[in-house]
Amino acid sequence: MTDLAVHPPTVPTPAPAPAVRLEGVDRAFGDINALDQLDLEIAYGQITVLLGPNGAGKTTAIRLITGALPADAGRCETFGVDPLEHGEDVRRRCGVVAAKPSLYDRLTGLENLRYAARLYEIDGDQDARMREAAARFGIDHALELEVGGYSTGMKTRLALARAILHDPELLLLDEPTSGLDPESSHAVLSLIRELTDDGRTVVMCTHLLAEAEGLADQVVMLEDGSSLVAGSQQDLIAMYWPRPAVLLDAIDGVPAATMEATGITATREGDFVRVEVDGADDIADLVTALVGAGVRLTRVDPENPSLEDLYFRIRRDRAAGVEFGASS
Amino acid sequence: MNGHRILTIMRTDLRQLLKSKDFLIPLAALSAIFFVILPMMLLLAIDALGDVPTVQRISETLDVLPAKAQAAIQGSTPSARTQYALAVYLFAPLAVIVPLTISTAIGAATMVGERERGTGEFLAHSPARTDEIYVGKLLASFIPGYAATFVGFGIYAVLVNSIVGPKVGGWFFPTNDWWVLMLWFVPPFLIFAMTLVLRLSARVRSTIAAQQASGLVTLPMIVLSYTQSTGTLFGASAASTFLIGLIAWIAAAISLTSGMRAVRRSRLLGVAIS
Numbered sequence A: 001m002t003d004l005a006v007h008p009p010t011v012p013t014p015a016p017a018p019a020v021r022l023e024g025v026d027r028a029f030g031d032i033n034a035l036d037q038l039d040l041e042i043a044y045g046q047i048t049v050l051l052g053p054n055g056a057g058k059t060t061a062i063r064l065i066t067g068a069l070p071a072d073a074g075r076c077e078t079f080g081v082d083p084l085e086h087g088e089d090v091r092r093r094c095g096v097v098a099a100k101p102s103l104y105d106r107l108t109g110l111e112n113l114r115y116a117a118r119l120y121e122i123d124g125d126q127d128a129r130m131r132e133a134a135a136r137f138g139i140d141h142a143l144e145l146e147v148g149g150y151s152t153g154m155k156t157r158l159a160l161a162r163a164i165l166h167d168p169e170l171l172l173l174d175e176p177t178s179g180l181d182p183e184s185s186h187a188v189l190s191l192i193r194e195l196t197d198d199g200r201t202v203v204m205c206t207h208l209l210a211e212a213e214g215l216a217d218q219v220v221m222l223e224d225g226s227s228l229v230a231g232s233q234q235d236l237i238a239m240y241w242p243r244p245a246v247l248l249d250a251i252d253g254v255p256a257a258t259m260e261a262t263g264i265t266a267t268r269e270g271d272f273v274r275v276e277v278d279g280a281d282d283i284a285d286l287v288t289a290l291v292g293a294g295v296r297l298t299r300v301d302p303e304n305p306s307l308e309d310l311y312f313r314i315r316r317d318r319a320a321g322v323e324f325g326a327s328s
Numbered sequence B: 001m002n003g004h005r006i007l008t009i010m011r012t013d014l015r016q017l018l019k020s021k022d023f024l025i026p027l028a029a030l031s032a033i034f035f036v037i038l039p040m041m042l043l044l045a046i047d048a049l050g051d052v053p054t055v056q057r058i059s060e061t062l063d064v065l066p067a068k069a070q071a072a073i074q075g076s077t078p079s080a081r082t083q084y085a086l087a088v089y090l091f092a093p094l095a096v097i098v099p100l101t102i103s104t105a106i107g108a109a110t111m112v113g114e115r116e117r118g119t120g121e122f123l124a125h126s127p128a129r130t131d132e133i134y135v136g137k138l139l140a141s142f143i144p145g146y147a148a149t150f151v152g153f154g155i156y157a158v159l160v161n162s163i164v165g166p167k168v169g170g171w172f173f174p175t176n177d178w179w180v181l182m183l184w185f186v187p188p189f190l191i192f193a194m195t196l197v198l199r200l201s202a203r204v205r206s207t208i209a210a211q212q213a214s215g216l217v218t219l220p221m222i223v224l225s226y227t228q229s230t231g232t233l234f235g236a237s238a239a240s241t242f243l244i245g246l247i248a249w250i251a252a253a254i255s256l257t258s259g260m261r262a263v264r265r266s267r268l269l270g271v272a273i274s
Helices: A058-065 A087-092 A109-119 A126-136 A152-164 A182-197 A233-240 A256-262 A280-292 A307-319 B003-018 B021-049 B053-064 B067-072 B078-094 B097-117 B120-124 B130-163 B176-203 B207-229 B238-262 B265-269
Strands: A020-029 A032-042 A047-051 A073-078 A094-097 A170-174 A201-206 A218-223 A226-231 A245-250 A266-269 A272-276 A297-302
Touching: A020 A058, A032 A058, A032 A218, A032 A226, A047 A182, A058 A073, A058 A170, A058 A201, A087 A094, A094 A152, A109 A126, A109 A152, A109 B003, A126 A152, A152 A170, A152 A182, A170 A182, A182 A201, A218 A307, A226 A233, A226 A307, A233 A307, A245 A280, A280 A297, B003 B021, B003 B130, B021 B053, B021 B078, B021 B097, B021 B130, B053 B078, B078 B130, B097 B120, B097 B130, B097 B176, B097 B207, B097 B265, B120 B265, B130 B176, B130 B238, B176 B207, B176 B238, B176 B265
Parallel strands: A047 A201, A047 A218, A094 A170, A170 A201
Antiparallel strands: A020 A032, A020 A073, A218 A226, A245 A272, A245 A297, A266 A272
């Protein structure tokens, strides 16, 4: 019999519930499966980027998260509750920027914000809140103008201001930089990054890999309504490229015999030689050995796979029927 | 339901309408035709003709009206009686079609318009409940038509009282029957029609399709207009009048309740329903 006084029962500390949890979710539109057994977990206070081609199910996932659409099967939880049953409360805690900014062209920027402020029943000085949100996204100067006359960038900024107006815990951004010039895109992405500094959870859908690069705490790659992989960019790259690699080139090339003498396997990739090593120290040893053997190196380039490399690697593996990370 | 949110949705829709010249100009033109131009032309034409045989024959056709309606017709000369009958039994009921036309045009575009403009996405993700959105938009469709009719009839009253009033013993319009029509009959018919139009608007793929389909719901109002214009409606007893109106209110309430349940967020998003 256990002596409770000596060995008090240890109650395992429950892992904090994620902001969003989708388990085995299906959603079809007619004959098209928009979501097919989608599993997704989004932690509080992080930026999660849903990556995938058009039709991968990113927008549908957002619609299920707010309860705007019901799932055909599976379980959806947002803030730990079913967004269909508790839709009003869930949506009050979410801010959404749709792929199209969803603004009323005949209303002024201020009237658009006021509409949202009243629907979300914002307490206190609504006018001050609206102007503060607009100023944050640099659109306060145009609030008295009709939105129909706004540029695409101005509309996106206003839509972002409207989305944070009620101080949501979860921001869902569907292609927020769609149609923006590079400068505006960069500004919007910086503003999104700032939002998580306030403790907000951000989910951003995009098919632009460069946007997600360095922004996401978690990357979820979707295809045909399913999640291919999920994790931080670094973890995913480590899974697919478990050994660091370096590209080498030299005047007159890198002699194969010299490489064999170092005992390291090398593969030729175009004009370069690709060498996989066990760690950064090995690169230094390799370079020393090659220089010692009289090889005049012109390039020593540690390979640093980008999100784009990862994306295409995962898709290529999937197309080839290779199991997750098995081809590395 | 949250009344504050319903009023917010209604006010926002109305604000957009008031800023829309392509809505206001046809509204003004339609009201002017029904409430000013047509009545003025016909009444002034009869004035100019006087008691010629044609006018006398028109006056004789008033005999087909029910006894109660006939008894209400004022005027000592055939032209005065004809003008009175036209003012009360022809133009007034015809103009009841105005609120329906205006409200239908607005209502048909309201749900599908949100979808076409992409603003339905904002509403679908907002805390507003679908029944609140439905009622807010119904009010935003109902009010312009009903208000335009009241304003139009105000102008119409001044017009017909000025032209016909001196010949029938003073100002006579609006009659008591007309007040019953506007306050007891028109609102439920209009609400009933709008509940159907909004449901259509939520289901169809385009505003044009919604407007074509909603043409069907003008039928109840045409029936009402017809019955009034022949005096049948107000030839009935007060009890019957009350009962018919009550049935219309009940039908409107049932249709409203059913409509509130029928609208889904997916309709605002414009996605196909599996």
